[in-house]
Amino acid sequence: MKVVVCTKQTPSTTAVFTVDANGHVSWDDPGGKPNIVNPWDEYAIEEAIRLKENHGATDAIALTVGSEESKDALKTCLAMGCTEAILVSDSAFDGSDTVGTARVLAAAINKIGDVQIAVFGNRAIDGDTGLTPVQVARKLGWTPLTYVSAIKEISNGQITVERLLDDGKETVTAPLPVVISVVKEINEPRYPSFMGIRKANRATIPVWTAADLEVDGATGAEAAKVNWGHVYAPPPREGSVEIIEGETIEEKVRKLVDKLFEEKVI
């Protein structure tokens, strides 16, 4: 049984964005590390490694669609303990909508072959659509199990998971293969080991292009049915904070409560 973890490189949490006159988005990071592994994916990577350690998966393969720079994110996956990493990169995929990206990922998972579980983070902090797991599942014809907070059991070709939904926790069973997307509650990601980092730095990451994949359907900007058009900075929050002063705590809270009634938010 192979496990694939689909991950993505995103701008760092602390990135500061600039949008130019043509709507082109760029970013920089005050801490000097402008790109990171999508924070939700850390839980997916950890879970893929645990599936290998605890549930007999033979391989935990990290897969990314993106530019050459995304190899940094894949190296983090290797350093944490993934057995292999593959980058899918081709300008033909640029500008794909979520369905186009799902076609590419499904084709790559099919090429890897013998995959029983594809693990995703719940969503990515850049595009923030949260659609990719369910759409990849549809393109593979597999069952999607989204918002997974625990894998309870894998046996006899069946997986049982707990899902964290808006209104409660649901336990479901489904036959493999499945696509799962995970939430933070599922685990605590490990830090890469020193040995892991050395190994990752020596690793060569294969790059698959469109020619290596049998993508079912069109990709790229031409085929996209969603125009991701116009990006802009929201208006800044108005004014600055009013620190409520007073002789006593009671006086301060009384003044604050007055303000909140005036704001009509109570």
Place this chain on the structure above:
Amino acid sequence: MSGVWVWIENRDGEIITISREAIGAARKVADELGQPLTGLVFGHNVSAVADAAFDLGVDAVLGCDDESLANFRIEAYGPLLSSLVQERSPAVVMAGASTRGRDLTGWVAADLDAGVVPDGIALEVDGDTIKVTRPVYAGKLLSTVYVTEGTQFISLRSRAFPQAESTGKTGQAEWVSPVVSEDAIPTKVVGFAPKEEGISLTDASIIVSGGRGVGGPEGFAPIRELAEVLGAAVGASRAAVDAGWIPYEHQVGQTGKTVSPDLYIACGISGAIQHQAGMRTSKVIVAINKDPEAPIFKLAQYGIVGDLFEVVPALTEEFRKRLS
């Protein structure tokens, strides 16, 4: 292609809040397009839900009532919606961006090779096209996005649109048969544990949140008490969740929930950028923190510099007096 559809998520015979908001938003879109609004009511024993949908202003209800739909499973709901869309070609299909609404719109769009835009916070009708404003990069930027051809699938973020109100309208639903039989649905639901505390973070109009400053699990007691007096939901920062003081489902921020209440009271929360990502669109933010330099004061409208264990109980007492 014509007609606006809205998926009406229901639980225990009730239309959930985010779906009431979606109906309100879809009604407006349908009126601007000059097209009828159809409510999609799927589930088991849902005839009362169809009646409630008419009352909230839909022109027609397309329903499917079957035991196989009692629990939301994508293998049952997805093909059902897909086949209806294929058969009748609506112009727009909308849903609340709940956990289930996001899965349904995403899956069906992939199935039909259609375009889908999730998490809309504002809509603008431009000819036949619905221009959708949605946050990207953790809300640091906004984008205006739209589907360029075919049926437009759109999901809407909670609390971005006012709920539809009762109209007194009645009507006859059209009921169709399910397209997948139970033995062809691979997923089986074997358990469901409903959330203990009533108000969900994403639906709440007031949230009282605690962070590292609460100091321990028992430190959430005054926060819960204030929340109770205000009818608010309880939130938490990642620091408090990671310390094990409160379950993950309360986490607001980057790897937790994104919320947009009218009032967000941050108690003992420093306001790390990861936390801001989840609450920056709150209408009014109040910060209570010992440290006057805490970044949360840069985001807040009102602040009290002080010990939350003194300020929060005093605040609870004051609200209790004023609201009684």
